[in-house]
Amino acid sequence: MARAPGLSVRLKLTLSYAAFLMIAGTLLLATVWVFLLRYVPSRAAFGPGPFSPSRSDLQEAFAPRAAQALAFLLVFGLLGGWLLAGRMLAPLTRITDATRIAATGSLSHRIRLEGRNDEFHELADAFDAMLARLEVQVAEQQRFAANASHELRTPLTITQTLLEVASKDPDRDTAELLDRLHAVNTRAIDLTQALLLLSRADQRAFTPEHADLSLLAEEATETLLPFAEKHDVTIETSGDVAPTAGSPALLLQMVSNLVHNAIVHNLAERGAVWVGTSVHPRTVVLVVENTGERLPPGLASTLTEPFQRGTERIHTDHAGVGLGLAIVKTIVHAHDGALTLTPRSAGGMRVTVELPRQPGVPTPHTRA
Structure with missing residues (x-):
């Protein structure tokens, strides 16, 4: 099915990681800002003690540092998210490659994902099991088709041989020929009916x-x-x-x-x-x-x-x-x-x- 081009999963995860990191950093800086405002007067106080900054002084000193911190978090989130997403999606890439190989008709390939069990390993193991079942079923179908062709060819060959012999020998007993043709034809009909029954049962074409x-x-x-x-x-x-x-x-x-x-x-x-x-x-x-x-x-x-x-x-x-x-x-x-x-x-x-x-x-x- 044709689909419009879109962002890759790795890029989506990278942007998600960076956005989450930016939101977390913003909330953290906002919390620090609110906490500092509680202890800073609105105007500077002069007295015998050291100089006490006002809120405007704190804002001028804090805002550039906060912007620098957010810029660092953005760059760090994008780079780190890109690397982390690539590492996390590496098993999915192997599964995708195995799927493409299977689509070409090669069912002997297996993923065999190493490491401890997680969702990707469960998916890879399930895919390997599915490939194994498909390989067995395809082999069975190929053997079945070959055997069925051989079994169906046998009565047809016998019929052809009997007819050729009869055509070359007009004096041959037709009753014996008809009996043999009837037996061969009956076997071919039985085989065809058995094949149809086998196909019907395999497709579950019935109402329980x-x-x-x-x-x-x-x-x-x-x-x-x-x-x-x-x-x-x-x-x-x-x-x-x-x-x-x-x-x-x-x-x-x-x-x-x-x-x-x-x-x-x-x-x-x-x-x-x-x-x-x-x-x-x-x-x-x-x-x-x-x-x-x-x-x-x-x-x-x-x-x-x-x-x-x-x-x-x-x-x-x-x-x-x-x-x-x-x-x-x-x-x-x-x-x-x-x-x-x-x-x-x-x-x-x-x-x-x-x-x-x-x-x-x-x-x-x-x-x-």
Whole structure:
């Protein structure tokens, strides 16, 4: 935004320091003048004692000295104020330089202001923290864009290859070709819908409404029960009524993704999934656990990244598009919650979602 030129902050501070010093000096000299007037007669007195000056004599002697003192204070205030203001604003100059560097696209620069804590140090530390977060977010977006482009290019490439082969071989079975094209197209549609859902949750484009995590958990498990039975996985649900505020549709998608993920990443036979909810004074908690392979300790923190699929999936026919937990993470953050992934010692994963409890809701009862 275009602005009219104005005085610099350093000059403003300098003038402020000098003006304050002049006012203080004037008040001090005025106080001395008033104090002396109380003891000086209006006319000179002559007598046996020494000469006693009058008020006019005192004024003639005091006024030039007072003017000299004020002139000295003015010069001293301007010079001292200019140096002091420069010293005080030096950290702000470093912050401004760092801001300009960041504006060019370089987010790796840090201020790292030395010295004891004060307002400038708090501002510099906050700016460094903001740059660090922006650098991480930009890196995540770049990885996401690259991965999304790769994932979207794969089905399109397969489709193009199938069409080229079909055009060169007119006698090829069209039914098989159509089946393969349908499967590839379905995967591309699923990926596009997941990307749109991820973008919607990230922008918080919803109006908060009342939602009960326990009811959403029951709805998700009932919907996915045939899918679980097909893969020999049992699902158990229990817990308390868990009132929260948010988008019921997004929260249902979050629970469905967690339960679906727990079914997909499970044992080949006799797997199990446990879904439970609980209530705390300020939060409601959803826990989804499953059996499965033992996971490396450092793997859990990477599973919420887009297109990260962890270990090899057991049920490859429902491998998903690699955005399930990334969508869950975005939905949880959009609802000011926390997501924790913990590998189970016996194998499988424990996923915990904490969301703010909706205020004004009485203590719930336990669901069977």
